[in-house]
Amino acid sequence: MACKATPTWKTLTLSKVHVVLVTPRNPLNIGAVARAISNFGFESLRLVDPYRxxxxxxxxxxxxxxxxxxxxxxxxxxxxxxxxxxxxxxxxMDLRESRLPLDRLEDAAPLVRGTPGNVALLFGSEKYGLSNDDLSFCHRLVRIPTRPEHGSMNLGQAVAVCLYELIREPGTYPPAVRRQAPSGQLDRLADGLQQVLTQVEYAQVPTTLHKLRRQLRRLHLSPKDAQAVQGMLRQILWKLGSKLS
Amino acid sequence: MACKATPTWKTLTLSKVHVVLVTPRNPLNIGAVARAISNFGFESLRLVDPYRxxxxxxxxxxxxxxxxxxxxxxxxxxxxxxxxxxxxxxxxMDLRESRLPLDRLEDAAPLVRGTPGNVALLFGSEKYGLSNDDLSFCHRLVRIPTRPEHGSMNLGQAVAVCLYELIREPGTYPPAVRRQAPSGQLDRLADGLQQVLTQVEYAQVPTTLHKLRRQLRRLHLSPKDAQAVQGMLRQILWKLGSKLS
Structure with missing residues (x-):
């Protein structure tokens, strides 16, 4: 049955949103997540180390x-x-110790819409949620407004609610003009920086690496700026007698 | 873990909202629905003829x-x-043939908030959704904005999305002043009316009963008005030589 009232997503390119499930363990949940992605017109599911x-x-x-x-x-x-x-x-659940900017879900949607490049929405495993290591790769954290006494949602339901929020309003949020360095580039930067810090006997792995990742994400580096910093790091390492891996 | 950013529901009394599952067949879905009700702070689950x-x-x-x-x-x-x-x-899915007022989900939320009395949210069975008979008891229909090519949602996910929408915004919608006759009163009225119509050899059951239910719901009768109409029907039936059951 076709419906005339098809939602439109003027400023949201649905193909740019990637739902990322980190170590999911339940086949029914994985199936339910895929179904919600399809229901709301999104296209991409990525899985990190799923239970085989x-x-x-x-x-x-x-x-x-x-x-x-x-x-x-x-x-x-x-x-x-x-x-x-x-x-x-x-x-x-509340994850204040993550020290990431925390949004209510509806406030995060305009940010997703306003990002010109690819966006990843990360969901942790059914039992443990996202780890601190997982969170260190995130720019922001959103909290689904469940009640504190029973906060933890079923994975398939959490994904459905988040995706619904993204397509809920066609939205008129103007896309950001400035492009952001993609996550992979920031991670190479963090690696380089850590190498440098290790060389100068500063780094305490892995706490410092998490901190570096967070800091780099707070800077909103453009791809060009990130490239420039990478060049600097390479130079520093060369001077320190090492080579950037 | 407690969360400071607890949602508040100024004008929505959560206990007044009843999630009604009609003939659900899957225990996992029933469990997931109960979990979403609890997650979002609602309290009531009602089941109609669930698979034992x-x-x-x-x-x-x-x-x-x-x-x-x-x-x-x-x-x-x-x-x-x-x-x-x-x-x-x-x-x-699209259910235009139901002939009920059809809202996008976000437009229905203020109506739910604005109703001073109990509100039922009905969800059909996993396989068939709500039947025309089920729909004849509804005042309105909401459609979750899924894409037409793959509209049908998982039951647990559909409930989660609808409840999320209700608590999404604390909302400042003023509660309606006028009380509505509860559904049971309207149904007794429809029964009485049907009895009258049968007596006068008008009624074609069950199509007519569905139509009567819809019409009565469109009138937004107050409890007092409904009572008055019921009195009239009783009188008519007495005159016709029958007794209102």
Whole structure:
């Protein structure tokens, strides 16, 4: 049955939004997430280190749609979001210790719409949510407004609610003019910086690496600026008698 | 973990909203619905003729919460929503033939908030959605804005999205001043009217009953007005030599 009242997404290119599930373990949840992606017109599912049996079961389930078939798997969060300009972690619990800017879900939607490049929406495993390491790759965190006494949502439902919020209003948010360095470039920068700091006997891994990632994301570096900084780091390392890996 | 940013619901009394599942068949869906109700701070789950095995399995599942334990079962939609002033059917497909006023989900939320009495949100079975008979008890229909090519949502996800929309904005919609006759009163009225029409050899059951229910709901009768009409019907039937059942 077709519907005349098809939602329009004037400023939101749905293909740029990537739903990233980190270590999901339940095939039914993976299937439900794929279904919500398809329901709301999005296109991309990425999985980080999914539980093998669950993933195979989800893919072979009757009714597994195109989203599930074309879902891409990655070994790490870093690789999964390397081409993304904005990575948004999601939580239905309070994660103040993450020290990331925390938005209510509806306030995050304009940011997603306003980002010209790829955007990753990260969801943690059913049991533990996103780890501090996962969160260190995020620019921001959104919290679904569940009640504190029973905050933790089912994974498939959390994804559905977040995607609904993104398509809820066609939106007139003007896209940001300034391009952001993609996540992969920032991570190479963080690596370089850490190498430098290690060389100068400053770094305390891995706490410092998390901190570096956060700091770099707060800077909103353009790709060109990031390239320039990378050049500086290379030069410093050369001077220190090492080579940037 | 507690969260400071607890949502507030100034004009929405959460306990007045009843999620009504009509003939659900999947215990996992029933559980997921109960979880979403709890996550977003609502309190009431009602089930109409649930598949017995599914219901027992859902109730006995580990982690079945208070919502599931206190869920009430009914034999018919009519009984399940008898105390409700507003009954909203939900669909992720187009249901234009229902001939009910059709809202986008976000437009329905202020109506729910603005209703002073009980509100029922009806969700159909996983396979068939709400039937025309179910819909004849509804005042309005809301459509979750899924894409036409893959509109049908998972039941648990559909409930989560609808409840999220209700608590999304604390909202400043002024509550309606005028009370509405509860659904049960309207149904007794429809029955009486049908009896009269049958007596005068007018009624073609059941099409006419559906039509009567819709018409009565469009009138927005106050409890007092409904009572007055009921009195008239009683009088007419007495005159026709019958007694209002």
């Amino acid at each position: 049996v669950a993933m195979d079961e989800a893919r072979s389930a009757p009714g597994a749609g195109a989203i599930l078939v074309s879902a891409r798997e990655y070994a790490t969060v870093r690789e999964a979001i390397a081409d993304c300009e904005l990575a948004v972690g999601t939580a239905s | 095995v599914a219901m027992d399995e859902a109730r006995s599942a580990p982690g079945a919460g208070a919502i599931l334990v206190s869920a009430r079962e009914y034999a018919t939609v009519r009984e399940a929503i008898a105390d409700c002033e507003l009954a909203v059917g939900t669909a992720s």
